[in-house]
Amino acid sequence: MPNFLATRLTTWVSQTPIHLALVVLSTLWTLPSLGLLISSIRPPEEVLTTGWWTVFQHPFDFTQYSLENYRTVLSAEGLGQALLNSLTIAIPATVIPIAIAAFAAYALAWMEFPGRQWLFLAIVALLVVPLQMTFIPLLRAYGHLGLTGTFAGLWLAHTGYGLPLGIYLLRNYIGSLPRDLIEAAAVDGATPWQIFTRLIVPLSMPAIASFAVFQFLWVWNDLLVALVYLGGTPTVAPLTITLTNLVGSRGQDWHLLTAGAFITMTLPLLVFLALQRYFVRGLLAGSIKG
């Protein structure tokens, strides 16, 4: 028994550098966000005169915390409207590409028509196109069609940009479903529509979920596409644009910037933590986005 304890002790000691390295790295990675969170709940005059780490002198003195900054950015600085805009942009810009990619993936995987493989390869090849390649022509077209500064214009753009990855991920998953199952349903007289809605979609939920997490995080966190197609219209601007403008106009008001940044981060962090499993699965299945 003492022998056993001694072995455990030596392994533990030899492991110390590993524990130390992990603690240091985890701390380094967490400190930036922690500083943001703490600063966002401190009163303005405190944030601007002392470092956020000074709260640790009396961590349980709750009078030094307040939610005032959040109230200010949400109303006076327009982040409340931006939050609504971000939701209005991100939810349809996630649902529409899922639906379109799922139907296309089903057709590419299980329906017979000439040129099926070539079409799939061509779609995968579109993953190489950097979004920058598309901005100037589309921006001009949007100008003529009056789509600049509209939610619908942005939904369609995000859908177009998200489809290659979506079709790639979903076609690979749907194509690997058991053939017997789908053929049996067809023999029983199920129409393609019934096979798709009652069989393919429920069975493909893991793949759909991982694409959904990707697309939602991508759209919610996007700045460039929104800047290009929404221009400077503040009524439709999502959180990323509004926060960027806040950095420009209130660059030194850290109490507002930190609260604003935290608001933009909450929903993606929740989605991410809740659906991390699907996100990782999607990553492992090949995350390549143009």
Added chain:
Amino acid sequence: MTHIFGRGLVAALAIGLGCGGVFALFYGANGLVERFAPGNSKNRLLPWVYLTPALLLLAVYLVLPTLVTIYISCFDARSQAFVGLTNYLTVFTDKTMGEAFRNNLLWLVGVTGGSVSLGLLIAVLADRVRYEPVPKTLIFLPMAISFVGASVIWKFIYAFRPAGTAQIGLLNAVVTSLGFEPVGWLVERSINNLALIAIMIWLQTGFCMVLLSAAVKGIPQEIIEAARLDGASEGQIFWRITLPLIRSTILVVSTTTILLVLKVFDIVYVMTAGNQGTEVLASRMFKEMFSFRHYGRGSAIAVLLLLAVIPIMVLNIREFRRPTPLR
């Protein structure tokens, strides 16, 4: 109060319309074909009913614009007069563009090297402890944060106050407490690019770690045990066994990171707007488009990006497709 309620209602309506619209589209088109297409043509038509929306959007949003951009990169600012390769010549000789090329290269080396090696280090270390999920989750978490959010977080870390006043930025607080002068991290030309690159490493390491960790766990335990029995040290095991066996994953992770970094825009745009010598290709293109309204030059930069992406993407897909015995 009714004001907020009204705006929420408008948002909900828009969301419902957008999401409902796409389902109505497929349902309607499918119904039409099922009802009106004569018997045997139905099976030939249906695939196209399901594919057309996707193909149409891909053509309109990716294929056609790409061709048009290549075409107008040979025209002047307003796309009226043909100028041949002049835009490319300007892009390659312009002083700021030279700076953008250099910075992009620095980003590529810095971010790829930094996040892949740190990701590997954490993956290997965390594999040996029992509380593995904790450090991995903490390091993975920044992946959910937008570049804009991350920029604000780090701008606060880099905050600068003149010497003698209390520093509220973490980094300058550390620097001054060690007895040095505070540093303007985002203005000093020798370090501001590195300060921006650090943000991207912070965001990207989690991604590298997750993929590399999966690869490390895929190595059969027998191989490691056998090497250990033969008296190999932990260092030898890492360099001679682990590293060669996860080579393919390292390549995929590196190329994916390179693809991301080539097009980096948000961080530069929010932090410095490309001033003080921090310009990169994507931020330069944005300026050509919106500040100078020079569509020819903007398109030329986009084409250069495409040309840089293609070989890396081909490498990535080919490596990803290769069946490895360990996966």
